[in-house]
Amino acid sequence: MDNVVAIEIKKCSKIYHKNGKDIVALKNINLSFEYGKFYLIVGHSGSGKTTLMNILGLIDSKYDGIVKINNKEVNNLKSKELAKIRNTNIGFIFQDFYLDNFLTAQENVLTPMLINQKKYSYKEMEDKSQILLDKVGLSERIKHFPKELSGGEQQRVAIARALANNPNIILADEPTGNLDVENEEYIFKLLKEMSKNFKCIIMVSHSKDAKKYADVVYNLENGEINYDED
Amino acid sequence: MTKISFLSIKKFFRIKSNITICILLSICMSFMCVVNFLPVSVKNYWDNHLLNNVFYRTYMLYEQGKNNYIKQILDDMPEVAGAYTFDGYYSLTSMEELTDEYNETPVIMVHGFVNPPEVVEGSQIDENNKDENLLICPNKFYPFVRNDMVKDPENGYLDTTREIDLRKYLNKEITLASDLGDGEKTKFKLIGLYDTKNNRFMDKSMCFSYYSNVQELNKSAKGFSKDNSLIYELNKISDAHLVEAKLKELGYYANPSVTLNIEVATQSFDLFIYLSKGLMIIILLIILIISFIRIKKDEKNLMINKLLGYNNQQFSIQCITNSILTFIVTLLISMPLIFGLWKLFQIYLPQYDSTFSGIKILFSYEALIKMIILLALILVLITIINIISKFKKNLINIIKS
Ligand SMILES: Nc1ncnc2c1ncn2[C@@H]1O[C@H](COP(=O)(O)OP(=O)(O)OP(=O)(O)O)[C@@H](O)[C@H]1O
Ligand SMILES: [Mg+2]
Numbered sequence: 001m002d003n004v005v006a007i008e009i010k011k012c013s014k015i016y017h018k019n020g021k022d023i024v025a026l027k028n029i030n031l032s033f034e035y036g037k038f039y040l041i042v043g044h045s046g047s048g049k050t051t052l053m054n055i056l057g058l059i060d061s062k063y064d065g066i067v068k069i070n071n072k073e074v075n076n077l078k079s080k081e082l083a084k085i086r087n088t089n090i091g092f093i094f095q096d097f098y099l100d101n102f103l104t105a106q107e108n109v110l111t112p113m114l115i116n117q118k119k120y121s122y123k124e125m126e127d128k129s130q131i132l133l134d135k136v137g138l139s140e141r142i143k144h145f146p147k148e149l150s151g152g153e154q155q156r157v158a159i160a161r162a163l164a165n166n167p168n169i170i171l172a173d174e175p176t177g178n179l180d181v182e183n184e185e186y187i188f189k190l191l192k193e194m195s196k197n198f199k200c201i202i203m204v205s206h207s208k209d210a211k212k213y214a215d216v217v218y219n220l221e222n223g224e225i226n227y228d229e230d
Numbered sequence: 231m232t233k234i235s236f237l238s239i240k241k242f243f244r245i246k247s248n249i250t251i252c253i254l255l256s257i258c259m260s261f262m263c264v265v266n267f268l269p270v271s272v273k274n275y276w277d278n279h280l281l282n283n284v285f286y287r288t289y290m291l292y293e294q295g296k297n298n299y300i301k302q303i304l305d306d307m308p309e310v311a312g313a314y315t316f317d318g319y320y321s322l323t324s325m326e327e328l329t330d331e332y333n334e335t336p337v338i339m340v341h342g343f344v345n346p347p348e349v350v351e352g353s354q355i356d357e358n359n360k361d362e363n364l365l366i367c368p369n370k371f372y373p374f375v376r377n378d379m380v381k382d383p384e385n386g387y388l389d390t391t392r393e394i395d396l397r398k399y400l401n402k403e404i405t406l407a408s409d410l411g412d413g414e415k416t417k418f419k420l421i422g423l424y425d426t427k428n429n430r431f432m433d434k435s436m437c438f439s440y441y442s443n444v445q446e447l448n449k450s451a452k453g454f455s456k457d458n459s460l461i462y463e464l465n466k467i468s469d470a471h472l473v474e475a476k477l478k479e480l481g482y483y484a485n486p487s488v489t490l491n492i493e494v495a496t497q498s499f500d501l502f503i504y505l506s507k508g509l510m511i512i513i514l515l516i517i518l519i520i521s522f523i524r525i526k527k528d529e530k531n532l533m534i535n536k537l538l539g540y541n542n543q544q545f546s547i548q549c550i551t552n553s554i555l556t557f558i559v560t561l562l563i564s565m566p567l568i569f570g571l572w573k574l575f576q577i578y579l580p581q582y583d584s585t586f587s588g589i590k591i592l593f594s595y596e597a598l599i600k601m602i603i604l605l606a607l608i609l610v611l612i613t614i615i616n617i618i619s620k621f622k623k624n625l626i627n628i629i630k631s
Contacts, residue, residue, distance in 0.1 A: 059537065060626045080541045087539025098534045102244045107237060112538045114234050122233050161538075 006200035008032040012065030025051040038195040043220030091162030095177035106142040112164040132160040152183030172203040256563035264571040266597035
């Protein structure tokens, strides 16, 4: 599986138009991300990291350039098809967890499976989500609602959810931004382990420790990749 | 698909505001439903009691701007089974309805406070049609006629400002001057009198014949009528039979049917109807406000779901599931509420409002079904708003907000 390209972006630019002003968030970026590797994107605040992640995650579709996922262009896909790709091929982890507060940990994890419409029974989905929660060390917390969980636990639920449909690409935008050092280490290790399972992990992080886990580090500066550092 | 609904159902019951909406809706809906039992009950009552044996109850009572005026008259005159009050112009349409339906001029019964010329303002005396237009008048007559129009009775004008004994004018043609405008004159032949004190008719020769032209009346009413509503006053029915019998005895035609306009019944109905209409507006407002608040609050979940790959079809299913649940829960809460309110109305309404004394408040499936349909319509509206608002939202925009 080595050197198989998961996501590739070519000549990618993003300009925000705000109050008649143009804000160039990304300038002509060319990058490719391979399976089995842990990518870290660093950069100053406002350098365009989140903007890049949104494009990679098919959240933002208004940009210039070409994005390919599994060697397939996604630029002209309809929102329904993009939703399908997000659901099956990509797992998301955010700084603010983004869990559904009215669903238990287990239900949060099985939501992507429900959306996926694969022919699993509800029971099978529950079992699968239990296994995923076991994996992130929350087997005792499956019936808890997000507000009954600590920040670290919530983020682990979010990770379990990101893995629900066994996607090959994980996008994590500052996943440990709200967590303490121990939880951070736990989550970095989890992500590292996933990358060893031939997943493509792309993480944005301000943490100094993150570099220890990453295989490749990209440094964004004012919307451009600065290759000097690594 | 069904699995998504399953989770939506679980979630629905965990969100308190959903249940609050259901409760609010149930309260408003049940009240509206039970209020609609009232006209149905009254109609039923009249259908059973009066339809076959009461003459046309077109008692033209001229209301002097006070609501209790008519009540007072009716108290004076217990045999009055019902009265169509000519409240300004708008009930004139009802008159039109009556004549259209039966194609004949109804017996018009006038109590002492009525000023006939004013009621039939603009009408022409139809000389060829004298006997079809009857007026039975009590012997004490207090029409409100302006002083300057009072003419000498000897000359065919009747002084209607003072209490007069109409017996003097039996079998004589008299003229009443209108107290409005040009003082148009209306001719009457007094052919009979009716004794208010003893509630008794005197003989046929003591009736008061009134030549009016209903067609003309209708013409003059056109353009003023706002709706076809009638205000309905109820009183003792047994006395109505008496009146009818007396009329027959006197040789006058008693129309066997009763026309009821159920839309607006008694004055107290008005109150309830306005209340229920007001309630409906309040319900709509509450629901719209709550659903907009919910849409705003739900933005985070909307984003999460979109992110995880919900497509528009799945959002629609979620919205529809929610609405169906709201519908079912609201109905479930409504049923005991409707039953309770109904019982409450049954017990306390006759005490509070004499209009309903003797009337059994019936359970109306029609009203219930109407309520259910209304509820369904409201929910369909909300579902559509919800779905559209979800479709419109762009993922990148919600994530940024
Ligand atoms: N919706 C928007 N409209 C206008 N400008 C925007 C918008 N979103 C981001 N920007 C601008 O684009 C630039 C890049 O933003 P981005 O969110 O990608 O930064 P970032 O690298 O993720 O920063 P941080 O580390 O603080 O999260 C910033 O200068 C920001 O002000
Ligand atoms: Mg960011």
